[in-house]
Amino acid sequence: MKHKTLKQNRKWKYTLLSVCSIAVFLLIWYICTDVLHLTTPTTLPSPVKVFQTFFDKFVNTKPDGATLQTHTLESMKVALSGYFIGVVIGVPLGIAMAWFKPVDYFVTPLFDLLRPVPGIAWLPVMIVLFGIGLLSKAMVIFLSAFIACVINSYSGIKNTKPVHLWVGQTFGASNLQLLFRIAIPTALPMIFTGLKVALGASWNALIAAELLASTKGLGFMINQARGIYRPDIILVGMIAVGITGALLGWLIELLQHIFIKQG
Amino acid sequence: MNKVIQCEHISKTFPSANGDFQVIGDISIEAERNEILVLFGPGQCGKTTLLKVIAGLEPATSGSIRINGKEKTKPGPECGLVYQTTALFPWLTTMGNVEYGPKVRGVRKKERRERAQRYIDLVGLKGFERSFPIQLSGGMRQRVGIARVYCNEPEVMLMDEPFGHLDAQTRYLMQQELERIWEAEKRTIIFVTNNIEEALYLADRVLVMTNCPAAIKREFKIGLPRPRDYTDPEFLRLRQEITSIVDPAE
Amino acid sequence: MKKKKLNITRAAVGALAILCFLCLWFWATREGTPLGRLMPNPAQVFLRLVETTHTKVGPLTIWGHMLNSLRRVLVGFCIASGSGILLGLAMGWNRTIEALLRPIFELLRPIPPLAWISLAIVWFGLGEGGKYFIIFVSGFSNVTINVYTGAKAVDPELIGAAKMLGCSDRRIFTSIVIPSSVPYIFTGLQIAISSSWAAVVAAEMVRSTNGIGWMITAGQGIGDMEQIMVGIIVIGVVGFLLSTFMRGVESKLCAWSRVQDS
Known part of the structure; x- marks a missing residue:
């Protein structure tokens, strides 16, 4: 006791x-x-001011043209569209690359060429091709999410224990059945890790993209605030970015708990 | 009277959510210099904890431990423990592991290298000084575990089912190896096992343990000459007698 | 023998894949196509790349830009790694420090590193300090988390074994905790080097007068696609070299921990 x-x-x-x-x-x-x-109010505002501005921004569209919610939703719109496409293409591709040797031999070298280039570096290319707008930003985010999903899905499948596969084979399972019944379920934790990493990468890339090429969104709001010497809005923006990112991350964890019965 | 270690009225109770769990009843053990004392018992209950208590890694709920008359309360080099899982430091080579004890106790490099080399040769690992544990087999790792404790020159060596994770062939081999090593350099050993052949092969005395809470059921003096023969009639008779009085495993 | 054969096949198919990719690129950017008007073909990019080695792009040749970017990433990375390792070890080993510092760390962690850019400019102006700060923020979080996990994951049996062999309580940290955490430290460093490199590029894109990131933004400003593509290639190559170097160091120092499938 x-x-x-x-x-x-x-x-x-x-x-x-x-x-x-x-x-x-x-x-x-x-x-x-x-x-x-x-410190001066133009370099570091007091926490009280940040607190006030945070709630003020929910109703006040000054000085950047929209409320906090509008900016957040705008950012989420761009981020999630790029993210979903990145996941939908990245996860199956990663799985295919890890499972089918011909795919691995052909695609992996090309992927390894793409991999070291950070998503945001593609923004100028996308702007020249698609102009400043949702598409170029979404492409950048797509690439960031895609790369993370492929890497983690690939790892997850590659780490399937040979023992488990042998058991399946003794039961006469076909190659595809082994993939869907054994390899993918055991790879799910790593795939979900990939989803979380991809979300972080997407969210990060989005903010930078909005700094460089946007008229709406949290990144834009933060950048505008810098120009007019309102660091309190910068901090509010950063807090909003952090909270939104964290909430989306928790959502993925929730999905993970639903889809994976075992810890 | 050459009592190296005296444990008196050791008991150990673990508190838990469902009420206290007594692992060790009331145990008193003594061992003489250079004798091999085997604690033999079925199941997993209490024996490892007893060794950890003697080594000072777990506090006893009651009782005292004396090494050469001096009371022991903390872990230290006077009681060396050979772990069932070997617990080797994976980032150190064989030499690094074996010389670790002398190193942290301040022995000079030249001296401790020589000492460590002597024990690496003694356990039959000459040539593997620069290998990492991950490169060694289970049996070899356990040899390193033994050499590392030997090299630290403890008063008492505690061995917690050191060969439990090895396959049957290697297990026989290691029993003979340990016997050879002990003959070459005598030490006081308290050895825990649930394998009757291992117990009779190595022991000067066997203490038969009960299941939870662990206590001593009976003591057997083994007078057979070394090295022992697993098929000797007296060996087999003792084996029969001890097996018949042992508690069934839980 | 079989392994060698597989490696040759792998390399051959890889070369074939890259060749196909280049052909596709050539085909897609041939004369007259919409893409051909916007984007250069591989040969043009390659020639331009060679040209930048002796012709200035803005204030510097490509070497100058590369060195500036490398300098920034290495300084930021070293600061991030050093402080991340210290903080991670401290939080992982000492529960008081963990209780004191971890909440603040967890509050700041969800903020994406690049969201700090504007604040960094406010605080540090347009100079190098701001860039170092962003690179630091990018790497620090990952290193700390991984090292923290490592310090917490030290096998208690190893600590017991060390004490049993005569190690004093004070030496346990340097003798056992730190070596045991080294693989985790390297996992963190690997992630940190790629995020640091991405951060340099982003920071230079936003506010700089030189560097590879500046080069591609400048290219966009004057509609020079070739310059952008050259920049991207250099970013890729340097990023690849940094990761490979890190992996090389790790395999040397963590040879003892290669996990074997039993």
């Missing part, structure tokens, strides 16, 4: 430390800005 409460006590102590740590962080921020005025 005594041992149990000791362990519980330790856990509470650490939770308390964590909460205090965040509180202290905010407190130091507040003191540096509103109390000691160590």
Whole structure:
């Protein structure tokens, strides 16, 4: 009995430390800005101002032409369209490359040429080809998501334990049956990891793309705010980006729990 | 009276959500210098924990442990433990693993290298000094585990079913190897096993253990000459007698 | 013998694939097609690439741009790795530090590295500091997480074995935790080097006067597709070399941990 409460006590102590740590962080921020005025409002705004601006932005379309929700939805629209296409093409391709030798031998070299180029680097090409608009940004995001999905799906299938495949073969399973009944189910955790990594890459690429070529969206909002010396809007934008990204990530984890019965 | 180690009234209880779980009852063990004492018992209950308690890696709920008269409460080089899983440091070579004890205890490089080489040769791994554990077979890894503890020159060597994970052939081989090594350099060994042949092959004394909570059922003195013959009539008779009094495994 | 044969087949098919790709590229950008008006064919890009080695693109030749980009990525990467390894080890080993620092880390982690660009410009102006900061942010998070996982995953049996052999409590960290975490450190470093390289490109695209990222944005500005394509090729090649180098270092230092299928 005594041992149990000791362990519980330790856990509470650490939770308390964590909460205090965040509180202290905010407190130091507040003191540096509103109390000691160590920074100007144009470099680092106080947390109070950020908090106010955050809620203000839900209704105020100034100074960049849209509310926070509108910007967020706009960003999500672009990001998710590129992301979905990247997943829909990337995951099956990765699986095919790992499973079918001819596909592996032919496609992998080409993929290895594409892989080291960051998605965002393709933006100028896409702009010249498709102009400034949703399509060029979506293409950049598609590439970012696609690459991550292929890599992880490929790894997942390649890591199928030979033992499991041998068991399937002794039951007379065909090649396709082995793929769909054994290889893909065991690769699902890695495929979902790929979905999460791809989401992070897409979201990252989107923000940069919007900085460079957009009139709407969170990246645009952040960039505009810089030009008019409103770092509080920059921080609000960054927070909104972070929260949205985190929520989408949790959604994928939820899907993972539904699709994968085992941890 | 040459008692190297004296454990008195050791008990161990683990607290758990469903109430306390007593793993070790009331055990008192003594071993003399250079004797091989085998703790023999079925199942997985208590024996490993007992060795960990003796080694100081787990605190005893009650009881005391004395090495050469001095009380022992923390893990240290006076009690070396050979793990069932070998627990070798994967980033070190054979030489690195074997010389680790002397190294962290401050022995100079030249001396500890020589010492380590002696024990690497003793366990039959000459030539494998620069291999990593991942490159060695199970039996070879266990030899490194034994050499590493030997090299640290402990008062007592504790061996926790060291050959449990090996195939039958290698197991026989390792039993004979250990016997040869011990003959060449005598040490006090407390050896845990659930294999009766292994127990009788190695032991000067066998303590038959009960199941959970672990306690000593009976003691057998084994007077057979070494190296022992698995088919010797006395060997077989002892085997029959001990097997008949052992608790069934849970 | 069989393995060697397979490797030759693999290389041959690979070469064939690249050849097909180049032919496709040539065909798609031939005279008169809409794509042909917008994009150069492979030969033009190659010639342009050679030309940039001795002709300036903006302020520097391609070598100058490459060196600037490399300098930025290496500085940022080193700062990110150093601090990430320190923080990851500290959080993984010491529960107080974990309780204190992890919440702040987890709050900042969901923010995509490139979202920091605007803030970096506000704080550091248009100079190099801002770029180093972005590259640092890109690499830091991954390194920390991987090292943290590694430090937490140290096998307690190894710690017990070390103590049993006579290792003092203070030395356990350097003697056991750090070597045990090395494979995890390298996993983090591998991811970090590619995200750092991507960050350099992005940072240079947004705000720079030289570097490969600048080169492709400048190309877009004047409608020079060849310049853009040359830039992309160089980005790809350097990115590939950086990853390969990292993998080489890892296989040397982590030879002991190659997991074998049993």
